[in-house]
Amino acid sequence: MEFDVVIVGAGPAGLSAACRLRQLSESSGNDISVCVVEKGSEVGAHILSGAVLEPTAMNELFPDWKERGAPLDTEVTGDTFFFYLNQEKAIKLPQWMIPKPTHNDGNYVVSMGNVCRWLAEQAEGMGAEIYPGFAAAEVLYHEDGRVKGVATGDMGIGADGSQKDSYMPGMELHAKYTLFAEGCRGHLGKQLMEKFNLNEGTDPQHYGIGIKELWEVPPEQHEPGLVIHGIGWPLNESGSSGGAFLYHADNNQVVVGLIADLNYSNTHMSPFEEFQRFKLHPESKKYLEGGTRLVYGARAIAKGGLNSLPKMAFPGGLLIGCDAGTLNGVKIKGNHTAMKSGIVAAETVHAALTDGAKNGEELTEFADNFKQSWAWQELYSSRNFSGFLHNFGTYVGSGLIWIEQNIFQGKLPFTLRDQKADHAVLKPAAECKPIIYPKPDNKLTFDRLSSVFLSNTNHEEDQPCHLTLKDPDIPIGHNLPIFDEPAQRYCPAGVYEVIEEDGESKFQINAQNCVHCKTCDIKDPSQNIAWVTPEGLGGPNYPNM
Numbered sequence: 001m002e003f004d005v006v007i008v009g010a011g012p013a014g015l016s017a018a019c020r021l022r023q024l025s026e027s028s029g030n031d032i033s034v035c036v037v038e039k040g041s042e043v044g045a046h047i048l049s050g051a052v053l054e055p056t057a058m059n060e061l062f063p064d065w066k067e068r069g070a071p072l073d074t075e076v077t078g079d080t081f082f083f084y085l086n087q088e089k090a091i092k093l094p095q096w097m098i099p100k101p102t103h104n105d106g107n108y109v110v111s112m113g114n115v116c117r118w119l120a121e122q123a124e125g126m127g128a129e130i131y132p133g134f135a136a137a138e139v140l141y142h143e144d145g146r147v148k149g150v151a152t153g154d155m156g157i158g159a160d161g162s163q164k165d166s167y168m169p170g171m172e173l174h175a176k177y178t179l180f181a182e183g184c185r186g187h188l189g190k191q192l193m194e195k196f197n198l199n200e201g202t203d204p205q206h207y208g209i210g211i212k213e214l215w216e217v218p219p220e221q222h223e224p225g226l227v228i229h230g231i232g233w234p235l236n237e238s239g240s241s242g243g244a245f246l247y248h249a250d251n252n253q254v255v256v257g258l259i260a261d262l263n264y265s266n267t268h269m270s271p272f273e274e275f276q277r278f279k280l281h282p283e284s285k286k287y288l289e290g291g292t293r294l295v296y297g298a299r300a301i302a303k304g305g306l307n308s309l310p311k312m313a314f315p316g317g318l319l320i321g322c323d324a325g326t327l328n329g330v331k332i333k334g335n336h337t338a339m340k341s342g343i344v345a346a347e348t349v350h351a352a353l354t355d356g357a358k359n360g361e362e363l364t365e366f367a368d369n370f371k372q373s374w375a376w377q378e379l380y381s382s383r384n385f386s387g388f389l390h391n392f393g394t395y396v397g398s399g400l401i402w403i404e405q406n407i408f409q410g411k412l413p414f415t416l417r418d419q420k421a422d423h424a425v426l427k428p429a430a431e432c433k434p435i436i437y438p439k440p441d442n443k444l445t446f447d448r449l450s451s452v453f454l455s456n457t458n459h460e461e462d463q464p465c466h467l468t469l470k471d472p473d474i475p476i477g478h479n480l481p482i483f484d485e486p487a488q489r490y491c492p493a494g495v496y497e498v499i500e501e502d503g504e505s506k507f508q509i510n511a512q513n514c515v516h517c518k519t520c521d522i523k524d525p526s527q528n529i530a531w532v533t534p535e536g537l538g539g540p541n542y543p544n545m
Contacts (some may be wrong), residue, residue: 003035006175008136012039013342014181015119020346022126034128039135043112043120048299051112057339072108076223084232099405113322135533147316149174163218178317184302185518189323198310204421206304212257213276217291234277240264266432273437276445296451298492298517306383313366329385342377381410397452429484448494456541459512466534477507
């Protein structure tokens with residue numbers, strides 16, 4: 001199938017690009033065909049975000065979004081930041097102690113899955129074609145090396161590689177330009193960075209794992225629009241960094257979650273278990289107790305910022321949104337910057353195709369266009385965020401971030417670098433303090449399997465495992481003796497297990513549990529796990545995340 005533009009991923013960046021391309025097509029009279037492919041069973045099925053949305057990009061894309069019925073219904077009414085001292089105590093920080101960009105005045109508590117569903121409706125209403133359930137499995141190239149498009153994965157391949165009765169070959173989607181908007185640690189984006197050396201001169205990308213639940217709570221415990229962030233306990237007990245959040249949405253629903261930076265060194269640390277502990281803190285418990293857990297999910301977050309941002313243009317295409325890593329760490333937000341990167345990409349591609357000067361050649365002008373945007377200015381002003389935290393720790397680093405943002409407005413005359421990759425910092429198990437986590441009470445805290453059930457995750461079991469090995473000669477579970485196999489703890493879905501069989505420890509992969517968070521692809525100490533797309537339709541099915 002031939003299109004002018006193919007977009008991989010129906011998230012905020014990809015859908016904003018599709019909407020803007022069709023807007024420009026309508027206004028210019030130069031019709032540009034747009035196709036969006038999405039591996040989830042529907043648009044929004046794989047979208048997981050906090051999410052407090054800053055509407056800057058939405059205002060640009062659809063100034064009349066309120067009249068159009070965009071699902072931005074709960075404006076922030078309260079903005080609170082805690083320093084959690086221990087499992088019982090917390091200090092509420094005054095507003096002047098919080099970095100200015102972290103404030104949430106004028107923002108909205110939203111479900112980004114529902115925002116993306118709405119964006120998809122707008123794009124389709126303007127003529128874009130959107131195909132959910134089709135996973136882009138391969139990048140296609142012209143003979144001269146330019147990106148030609150993508151191929152979707154074959155359906156109906158058995159675990160042994162044979163074609164089943166349900167076999168259906170994938171499709172080739174050809175385009176003049178292909179935009180990759182797969183989200184954090186996109187597997188095609190990773191290949192493109194390597195092929196075109198897009199990371200040259202940058203710091204390694206740094207990541208966090210975000211774990212989130214949606215609860216329905218008693219009305220008397222619900223404060224619509226209340227936003228709570230915090231740092232400190234429980235992560236500080238293992239020397240780890242990150243933070244927690246609790247947002248009051250509409251309909252007596254509360255979003256609660258924890259982000260653990262993946263540069264932690266204690267191999268015994270489990271982000272999932274740390275999240276369970278956080279819910280037991282009195283400042284969390286008072287909102288959740290007596291409530292019902294509705295949905296669970298997890299997703300990696302690219303948080304290296306400007307210092308880790310790759311070159312985003314290459315012959316035949318662009319990397320946009322979290323596929324590149326456009327999140328603003330100081331704001332704890334990436335949806336608005338992802339949307340803006342998609343808007344700038346659309347405007348750049350439209351101009352190139354309209355004047356006829358380019359037809360698949362590298363869009364070198366994109367770098368200048370993005371640099372002139374407010375999104376790049378945000379990333380520049382927050383460029384030291386990871387460097388401060390990773391070099392000085394949570395407490396001193398947070399103080400330095402406050403000084404940079406509140407006194408120097410993000411314009412300190414130096415840039416801190418953090419050039420040690422997250423997978424390279426784990427210490428051997430013998431050098432780490434063991435952590436004993438409490439058993440779940442099944443009221444506020446839960447195990448992995450019951451949690452994955454609430455993510456509505458499903459995969460066709462008779463298919464090749466999508467958690468592949470780069471080097472098949474390195475055995476599965478080889479990290480067991482040295483690191484006590486950290487995959488069994490960093491995976492938030494119980495995909496990786498160490499079981500006892502005939503008196504020996506055996507490593508087991510339960511690929512059907514995978515919620516597509518990408519943490520294993522990031523944190524595996526040997527970097528031997530390569531996450532590739534399973535069959536389309538597979539993975540979580542988040543209804544309201």
